[in-house]
Amino acid sequence: MDKQTILDKTRDYIKVELSGDGSGHDWWHIVRVTKTAMQIGIKEGADLFIVELGAMLHDLGDFKFHDGDITVGPKMVTEWLQKMHLDSDTIKKVVDIVKEISYKGSEVETPMSTLEGEIVQDADRLDAIGAIGIARTFAYGGSKNREMHNPDIKPENHDNFEDYKNSKAPTINHFYEKLLLLKDRMNTGTAKKMASKRHEYMKDYLDQFYNEWEGER
Numbered sequence: 001m002d003k004q005t006i007l008d009k010t011r012d013y014i015k016v017e018l019s020g021d022g023s024g025h026d027w028w029h030i031v032r033v034t035k036t037a038m039q040i041g042i043k044e045g046a047d048l049f050i051v052e053l054g055a056m057l058h059d060l061g062d063f064k065f066h067d068g069d070i071t072v073g074p075k076m077v078t079e080w081l082q083k084m085h086l087d088s089d090t091i092k093k094v095v096d097i098v099k100e101i102s103y104k105g106s107e108v109e110t111p112m113s114t115l116e117g118e119i120v121q122d123a124d125r126l127d128a129i130g131a132i133g134i135a136r137t138f139a140y141g142g143s144k145n146r147e148m149h150n151p152d153i154k155p156e157n158h159d160n161f162e163d164y165k166n167s168k169a170p171t172i173n174h175f176y177e178k179l180l181l182l183k184d185r186m187n188t189g190t191a192k193k194m195a196s197k198r199h200e201y202m203k204d205y206l207d208q209f210y211n212e213w214e215g216e217r
């Protein structure tokens, strides 16, 4: 199979798997992340085939939807790529991206082992901040039945993945536990630049949110 056929088949597969999700991890998230990853990949001189495959497959079998089981995603991706008859070196590179990509708490390091992985992680994190990031965060919180905001529950720093994963905190806390920290955790220079505008937008949004919450003067 040539590379274009593999990419086309993968796109069709993911579209079926992730369509219609209401928690912000749907097909259109994949479309945006893939587009952003390719933009960064071109600027950073990465292997664009790996970047595109990694971006398209990164949320397949996500632990957030499999009771926290982090082995489902890598297994599904391996099986799919074997079906595409890819060589084991390429499969490993893509599967490593899926394994390593997730945010695991504000005090947990999540290094990527390849440039291509760094790029897909950056693109995924860019989609978690800014206007779209805000929308996705509330959509995800709603899907998990979380309160939007509860001033009595303070944000926490998680130093291990288990606590982070099991947190039931209100959605606004997620800004402090993850979203506002992402700007400084971008891997590539290209993504760092892209992150700063989205970061400022979120800060303005929070100011306005609290203004309205407290009663505007």
Ligand code: NI
Pocket (backbone or CB within 6 Å): 029, 033, 058, 059, 124
């Ligand atoms: Ni994602």
